[in-house]
Amino acid sequence: MKRFSEFIRGIKGGLPICMGYLGVSFAFGIFAVESGLKISEAMLISMTNLTSAGQFAAVPVITAGGSLIELILGQIIINLRYMFMSVALSQKLDKNVNIFDRLIISFANTDEIFAVAVSNKEDVGKSYLYGLIITPYLGWSIGTLIGATMGSILPHDAISALGVAIYAMFVAIVVPQTKEDKNMAFCVLVSVILSCIFYYVPVLKSIPQGFVITICALTASMIFAYFAPIGGDCSE
Amino acid sequence: MNNFFIYLAVMAVVTYLIRMLPLVLVNKKIENKFITSFLYYLPCSVLSIMTVPAIFYATDSKISAAAGFLAAVIFAYKGKSLMKVAVISCVVVYIAQYLIKMTAF
Numbered sequence: 145m146k147r148f149s150e151f152i153r154g155i156k157g158g159l160p161i162c163m164g165y166l167g168v169s170f171a172f173g174i175f176a177v178e179s180g181l182k183i184s185e186a187m188l189i190s191m192t193n194l195t196s197a198g199q200f201a202a203v204p205v206i207t208a209g210g211s212l213i214e215l216i217l218g219q220i221i222i223n224l225r226y227m228f229m230s231v232a233l234s235q236k237l238d239k240n241v242n243i244f245d246r247l248i249i250s251f252a253n254t255d256e257i258f259a260v261a262v263s264n265k266e267d268v269g270k271s272y273l274y275g276l277i278i279t280p281y282l283g284w285s286i287g288t289l290i291g292a293t294m295g296s297i298l299p300h301d302a303i304s305a306l307g308v309a310i311y312a313m314f315v316a317i318v319v320p321q322t323k324e325d326k327n328m329a330f331c332v333l334v335s336v337i338l339s340c341i342f343y344y345v346p347v348l349k350s351i352p353q354g355f356v357i358t359i360c361a362l363t364a365s366m367i368f369a370y371f372a373p374i375g376g377d378c379s380e
Numbered sequence: 381m382n383n384f385f386i387y388l389a390v391m392a393v394v395t396y397l398i399r400m401l402p403l404v405l406v407n408k409k410i411e412n413k414f415i416t417s418f419l420y421y422l423p424c425s426v427l428s429i430m431t432v433p434a435i436f437y438a439t440d441s442k443i444s445a446a447a448g449f450l451a452a453v454i455f456a457y458k459g460k461s462l463m464k465v466a467v468i469s470c471v472v473v474y475i476a477q478y479l480i481k482m483t484a485f
Contacts, residue, residue: 156463157462159463160461160462160463160465160466163463163466163467164466181384185384185388188388189388189391192388192392193391193392193395194395195395198391198395202387202391205387206384206387209383212386212387212390215387215390215391215394216390216391216394219391219394219395219398220394220398223394223395223398223399224398225426226395226398226399227398227399227401227402228402228419228422229399229422229423229426230398230399230400230401230402230403230406231402231403231406231410231419232419232422232423233403234402234403234406234407235406235409235410235416235419243404246400246403246404246407247400247404249403250396250399250400250402250403250404251396251399251400253399253403255426255427255430258423259423259426259427260462262423263423300440301440301474301477301478302474304439304440304444304473304477305439305444305448305470305471305473305474305477306470307438307439307473308435308438308439308445308448308449308452308469308470308473309466309467309469309470310438310466311430311431311434311435311438311448311449311452311469312448312449312451312452312465312466312468312469312470313462313465313466314427314428314430314431315431315449315452315453315456315465315469316452316455316456316460316461316462316465316466317423317424317427317462318424318427318428318431318456319453319456319457320456320457320459321424322424323457328421328424331421331424331425332424332425332428335424335425335426335428335429336428336429336431336432338429339428339429339430339432339433340432340433343433343434344433356429357426357429357430360425360429361422361425361426361429364421364425364429365418365419365421365422365425366418368417368421369414369415369417369418369420369421370414372417373413373414373417374413374416374417374420375413375416
């Protein structure tokens with residue numbers, strides 16, 4: 145029953161992601177309907193895309209009747225980071241993960257699912273990954289539905305508090321790794337500084353958020369890969 | 381809004397291809413030290429960029445968000461699970477918001 149226990153371990157790993165997604169997709173549901181999309185359309189976007197920044201960016205293009213080129217370029221720029229995450233995830237997969245599994249798993253390779261998957265010490269198998277994916281997917285879809293249908297009814301304080309869940313989860317993934325590795329701690333520090341620069345400095349802050357993540361993460365990771373490569377002396 | 385399904389298909393396909401192609405095409409272990417090191421740093425870098433400063437604007441007030449952030453850092457440092465850290469942080473934010481409201485009156 146190794147498979148089953150791995151599946152359950154995946155479910156457990158996915159639950160906090162599911163909780164965080166409820167808050168974010170809820171906001172997306174409200175946003176989409178307020179922008180003029182139907183409830184069913186908001187749902188369909190969430191169920192076929194599973195990407196927060198990309199979805200938020202696409203809604204105004206759709207409702208304004210923008211060009212497909214504009215939509216495609218926007219999605220590529222905002223979602224470019226997933227390309228690197230998929231490469232990283234490919235290095236973490238067990239031998240039992242075949243091409244069909246890869247076709248399915250890649251659909252759900254979000255920032256959060258990726259981060260939890262690669263934070264495992266050992267390679268991950270398909271049972272674990274399917275378990276990991278299932279509740280966040282449901283949370284993302286159901287959260288969108290709730291936001292789109294009754295955004296104004298739910299208690300505002302509770303939703304506001306839920307907004308922090310996804311970030312708290314990120315903190316819970318990052319902090320233990322910075323404790324173990326000083327270079328990682330510095331890398332996080334540099335990443336945060338870059339992120340703040342792009343958030344507050346005029347001109348820079350008008351760059352789409354998804355793209356900012358790509359630029360900053362590439363810069364910080366490359367600097368540290370060059371000056372502090374893993375598994376060797378840092379004098380390369 | 382007849383075009384909705386065209387938009388939907390285009391954005392879904394673009395997003396999917398970006399994620400799918402590398403995962404299907406890269407099926408060997410990468411040996412290059414620079415690339416493996418880069419992939420080692422990438423996840424934490426992405427997550428910290430997404431968290432700071434965005435977390436401070438995720439709730440109704442920067443103060444409650446900062447309280448939630450601090451709680452998350454402390455309990456994460458103590459090695460608590462993702463679920464525990466997420467729940468504790470939400471509860472701290474909720475309480476902080478309650479206290480802020482109380483003192484406002």
